[in-house]
Structure formats: C-alpha cells, structure tokens
Amino acid sequence: MVVMKFGGSSVADADRIRHVASIIKAYKDEKPVVVLSAMGDTTDHLLEAADLAVSGKVDISGVEKLHRESADKLGIKIEAIDDLLEELTQLLTGISMLKELTKRTRDYLVSFGERMSVRMMSAYLTNQGIPAKFYDAWDIGMISDSNFMAAELLDEVWENIPAHLNGYKDGKDKEIPIVTGFIAKDKKGNITTLGRGGSDLSATMIGSAMKAKEIQTWKDVDGILTADPRVVKEAHPVPEVTYEEAAELAYFGAQVLHPRSMMPCIKSGVPVRVKNSYNIESPGSIIVENHSGEVPKVTAITSVKHVTLIDINSTRMLGSAGFLAHVFNNFLKWGISVDVIATSEVSVSLTVNGKTDLTGLLQDLDHVADVEVQKDKSIVTIICDADHSSAILASGFGALAEAGINVQMISQGASKVNITVICDDDEVNQVVNTLHKAFFG
Ligand code: ASP
Numbered sequence: 493m494v495v496m497k498f499g500g501s502s503v504a505d506a507d508r509i510r511h512v513a514s515i516i517k518a519y520k521d522e523k524p525v526v527v528l529s530a531m532g533d534t535t536d537h538l539l540e541a542a543d544l545a546v547s548g549k550v551d552i553s554g555v556e557k558l559h560r561e562s563a564d565k566l567g568i569k570i571e572a573i574d575d576l577l578e579e580l581t582q583l584l585t586g587i588s589m590l591k592e593l594t595k596r597t598r599d600y601l602v603s604f605g606e607r608m609s610v611r612m613m614s615a616y617l618t619n620q621g622i623p624a625k626f627y628d629a630w631d632i633g634m635i636s637d638s639n640f641m642a643a644e645l646l647d648e649v650w651e652n653i654p655a656h657l658n659g660y661k662d663g664k665d666k667e668i669p670i671v672t673g674f675i676a677k678d679k680k681g682n683i684t685t686l687g688r689g690g691s692d693l694s695a696t697m698i699g700s701a702m703k704a705k706e707i708q709t710w711k712d713v714d715g716i717l718t719a720d721p722r723v724v725k726e727a728h729p730v731p732e733v734t735y736e737e738a739a740e741l742a743y744f745g746a747q748v749l750h751p752r753s754m755m756p757c758i759k760s761g762v763p764v765r766v767k768n769s770y771n772i773e774s775p776g777s778i779i780v781e782n783h784s785g786e787v788p789k790v791t792a793i794t795s796v797k798h799v800t801l802i803d804i805n806s807t808r809m810l811g812s813a814g815f816l817a818h819v820f821n822n823f824l825k826w827g828i829s830v831d832v833i834a835t836s837e838v839s840v841s842l843t844v845n846g847k848t849d850l851t852g853l854l855q856d857l858d859h860v861a862d863v864e865v866q867k868d869k870s871i872v873t874i875i876c877d878a879d880h881s882s883a884i885l886a887s888g889f890g891a892l893a894e895a896g897i898n899v900q901m902i903s904q905g906a907s908k909v910n911i912t913v914i915c916d917d918d919e920v921n922q923v924v925n926t927l928h929k930a931f932f933g
C-alpha cells in the first residue's frame with residue numbers, strides 16, 4: 493500500500509485532475525490511498541468569501557465556477573457537489589446575517605474545498621474505469637481536538653484508520669480511497685482543520701497508521717532541492733533527507749512539507765517520498781529516519797524573509813540570576829513566539845515574525861533592559877550535520893567575508909541539524925547564493 497498526496501496546485505483544474513488521475517492509474521497495483529487538497533486556491537477563496545459575508549455580501553461565484561466548469565470538462569455530473577455548493581451558500585448567508593465568524597465556522601467553511609475535490613476525483617476515476625470511493629476524513633476516523641484552525645489529531649486515530657481501510661489493504665475492498673486532506677472532526681462532531689497546508693499531515697498520518705510502504709507527496713519540482721530554485725539557479729535535488737532535517741527545512745521556509753507532518757513518521761518509520769508530477773520516472777527525494785550512507789555535510793539552504801530582530805541588553809539585571817526567565821516570561825505573557833535565539837552573559841538576540849505587535853512586550857521589557865528592534869531581516873538556515881560545524885562555518889563564512897557580507901547573528905539549533913544566520917532582507921538572496929556556491933560548488 494502507498495499513500496499518494498496531491499496538493500492544491502496539482503488538482504487546480506480539469507487538465508491537472510486528468511493528469512493526477514493518470515498518475516494514480518500508474519500506481520494502481522500498489523494499492524494507493526489518495527489524499528487531496530482543495531482545488532487550486534479554493535481554500536483562500538473560501539476565506540475571502542467568508543470575509544465578504546461578514547461585511548454582508550454572499551458570493552461564491554469563483555469557487556462555484558471552478559468546480560462546475562471542471563466537472564463539465566471532465567464529463568462528470570456530481571450531484572454531491574451541487575449539494576455542497578448549496579450548503580455553502582446557506583452557510584455564507586448565515587454568516588452575512590450574523591456578521592461574525594468564529595473559528596469553528598471558519599473551519600466548517602473551508603472544509604468544503606477538500607470535500608468537493610475528493611468527490612470530483614473519485615467520480616472522474618470511476619468514470620475512467622478505475623473504481624474509486626471518496627471519504628471525508630472523519631469517515632475513516634480522523635478525530636481531532638477542538639482547537640479550531642490548528643487542531644491536533646487524537647491518538648485513537650492510529651487505530652481508527654486501519655479499522656476503516658484494512659479491508660482495502662487486504663484486497664477485500666476494491667475501490668481506491670480518495671480522502672480529504674486538511675480536515676477532521678472533533679468528538680462533538682464539529683468539523684476542524686489541521687492548519688494551513690495540513691493535508692501533508694493527513695497523508696503522513698494515514699500512511700503511518702496503515703504502515704504503508706511509502707507516503708508520496710507529489711509536487712511540481714524534482715523533490716526537495718538544495719535551495720529555492722527561484723533564488724538559486726543551480727539548486728538541485730537532494731536524494732535523501734532525514735525526518736529531522738525535513739522538519740527543520742519546513743520550519744525554516746522550504747516549501748516542502750507541513751512542519752508537523754513528520755510527527756507520525758517519526759513514530760512509524762514509514763518513509764516519505766517527494767515526487768514530481770511532471771517527471772514521474774524521477775525518484776524524487778526520500779525522507780527517512782537515518783541516512784543510508786555517509787551523512788552529507790550540508791543538505792540544503794533555506795531562508796525566511798521579513799522577520800524582526802530584537803536585541804535585549806540587560807541593564808538592571810546585569811549578571812543577576814533570572815534575567816532570561818524574566819525576558820521569556822514577558823514573551824509568554826504577550827503570546828509572542830520566538831524563532832531563533834543567541835545569548836551572551838548579559839544580552840539576548842532573537843527573532844520573531846515580522847508581523848508581530850511588540851508594543852506591550854517592549855513596554856514591559858523597558859524596565860530591565862535596553863531593547864533594540866530591527867525590522868526587515870531574514871533568517872538563512874544551513875541544514876547540515878552539526879558534527880562538522882567548524883568546517884561548515886569556516887567555508888561558509890569565508891565565502892561570505894570574501895563577498896563582503898557581514899551577517900548579524902549566528903545560532904546553532906539544539907537539533908544539531910541547522911546553523912542559522914540573520915541578515916538584511918535586501919542581502920538575503922546574495923547570502924543564500926554565496927553559501928550555496930561555497931557548499932555545492
Ligand atoms: N487546502 C488547505 C490549504 O490550502 C490544505 C492543504 O492544501 O494542505 O491550506
């Protein structure tokens with residue numbers, strides 16, 4: 493059994509759906525379980541429709557047109573989609589009357605995207621002589637907590653999924669399951685979502701619970717690359733990364749996988765393969781527990797733009813115990829999440845998302861520290877084997893020095909697979925290219 497996950501851009505229109513159907517067909521004998529995202533940008537469009545509804549206007553014409561036209565082009569008639577569109581209109585009408593939108597309603601609303609795409613795909617496959625059956629995630633036991641918009645799957649999911657899909661794995665059920673990514677239900681029956689991009693987690697959860705041979709996530713590039721190909725022309729595929737490296741890649745900006753999606757695999761050991769839907773023959777990249785051969789010194793370089801760098805220098809608490817505790821208690825108080833940190837005896841530098849409102853935090857810290865805030869910074873992360881950190885730092889920083897670039901903060905994560913530097917937004921592409929050249933030639 494394999495799990496095959498296709499994201500929104502892979503199923504963006506009728507042509508792409510046809511193409512994905514042909515890939516599924518090619519894997520028919522491997523007993524695929526297919527996990528789909530909503531078509532194209534449907535999730536974003538549903539969220540826009542929700543905002544419109546709050547301001548009193550009901551309009552789903554864009555979403556409706558995409559789904560109806562695609563169904564027409566695919567030559568399928570799907571009553572189930574008519575029903576969903578009807579339900580969606582009613583929901584938006586309700587929102588437009590109440591003029592408010594809770595997180596719970598938001599999740600219910602975006603769930604329509606995935607629910608429509610699986611119906612479309614299963615109808616089309618069946619029409620093509622490949623019997624398929626759609627499932628809303630809860631039909632196979634995807635139960636979560638009630639933390640709407642970022643729900644966590646409950647442990648029972650590990651047993652629920654096989655209870656529903658073992659018949660297919662054993663060959664008793666013949667229809668290929670086409671399952672919604674991204675969504676689940678809580679114990680009370682409310683629809684929840686696993687957070688944006690959560691379909692990856694749905695796929696790794698299903699694959700792990702089913703002990704699949706592998707979990708495939710299909711993209712439009714040859715797997716995981718050494719850098720963002722829009723930034724580095726010479727970026728090339730990485731054949732193998734570990735779960736830990738993949739999670740770091742995701743946290744630090746590579747558009748590979750949802751950061752949380754590695755969690756089920758770390759438990760199950762099921763490998764994840766990142767494949768290119770435009771190049772089926774290419775093996776792509778495989779994500780595994782441990783490297784099969786020699787651990788590469790540097791795996792990839794990623795970057796995240798538009799972060800804010802905060803330098804906090806202790807004044808009153810100079811050298812006294814509890815300075816860091818005090819600083820971080822204030823971050824906790826204001827609910828501000830920190831990404832990268834470097835510390836010295838009397839100071840701490842850290843980064844936060846550039847959109848964070850720092851007003852309250854800065855007022856509180858004012859009593860104990862000199863605080864300097866610098867906006868428009870970037871985090872560049874070298875995903876690497878930290879056992880070689882000295883050599884990596886030497887060649888990387890040698891190259892940066894030669895290029896005349898001074899980076900501002902360096903930090904090595906405890907996970908031992910990343911080294912992070914901070915630079916200005918307008919220097920970041922040069923930094924990434926310089927490092928890429930130093931490490932990959
Ligand atoms: N459709 C959802 C989103 O756009 C989930 C996903 O694609 O993984 O975030």
Ligand code: MG
Nearest residue numbers: 499500529689
């Ligand atoms: Mg998506």
